[in-house]
Amino acid sequence: MKKAEMQQHHAQYESLIAQAQAARREGLFQKTIQLALAAGEHIDGMMKYERKRDDTRFTGIEALDMVLRYGPLLLDFRSLDKLEQLLAGRRRVDKNTCVDYEQELVKAKARMWQNHKFWDHLEKNPDCRQDELRQRLGGDQEDWRRTAEMWEDMGLIRRAPEGGSYRLTLMTQMREVVKAKCPSCGNVAEGAKAEFLDSVPCCACKENVLLVILSRE
Numbered sequence: 004m005k006k007a008e009m010q011q012h013h014a015q016y017e018s019l020i021a022q023a024q025a026a027r028r029e030g031l032f033q034k035t036i037q038l039a040l041a042a043g044e045h046i047d048g049m050m051k052y053e054r055k056r057d058d059t060r061f062t063g064i065e066a067l068d069m070v071l072r073y074g075p076l077l078l079d080f081r082s083l084d085k086l087e088q089l090l091a092g093r094r095r096v097d098k099n100t101c102v103d104y105e106q107e108l109v110k111a112k113a114r115m116w117q118n119h120k121f122w123d124h125l126e127k128n129p130d131c132r133q134d135e136l137r138q139r140l141g142g143d144q145e146d147w148r149r150t151a152e153m154w155e156d157m158g159l160i161r162r163a164p165e166g167g168s169y170r171l172t173l174m175t176q177m178r179e180v181v182k183a184k185c186p187s188c189g190n191v192a193e194g195a196k197a198e199f200l201d202s203v204p205c206c207a208c209k210e211n212v213l214l215v216i217l218s219r220e
């Protein structure tokens with residue numbers, strides 16, 4: 004890879020990460036994941052460029068960290084599958100970072116299953132109490148609390164203080180399957196509602212659009 008090429012990958016990586024951070028600040032988490040995955044395509048060039056300037060190991064790679072953080076919280080299996088494909092065959096990431104991303108991916112998948120179980124519980128038990136989660140779901144109360152706090156921050160649930168704990172209420176139907184139409188080409192896609200809350204690339208025309216959710220038939 005030529006130096007100019009590396010520099011270009013580096014610039015594109017930085018730009019996509021800046022956009023991902025902006026989306027996160029706006030509370031658009033699906034978009035954050037999409038942009039982080041797009042940045043992931045430039046990791047090799049970015050790393051080569053950085054290491055030419057300064058021969059140290061990376062303490063982490065933000066593009067990967069973002070997907071690992073928000074993918075499980077949005078119950079977004081596809082984002083972790085894409086991350087797995089991204090990591091496959093990228094030895095540079097292994098060699099030059101202090102983080103074992105293969106291991107982090109395994110942990111993120113486990114967290115996603117836990118989050119599914121949690122979300123399921125919230126769907127079946129409206130207004131359940133936070134301090135009863137371990138009793139009802141097993142596992143570690145600290146993990147449930149942390150996830151509940153993250154979901155609250157992301158606007159997915161409400162935590163209403165009550166008697167030293169919280170009552171948890173869903174603010175959205177993350178897993179409801181809906182149809183959504185591309186405003187640009189008219190293609191109708193089907194998927195979990197959470198996937199359509201931010202702009203995503205249309206699977207037909209590839210344009211980045213905010214799909215219009217159609218009412219269920």
Ligand SMILES: [Zn+2]
Nearest residue numbers: 185188205208
């Ligand atoms: Zn389209």
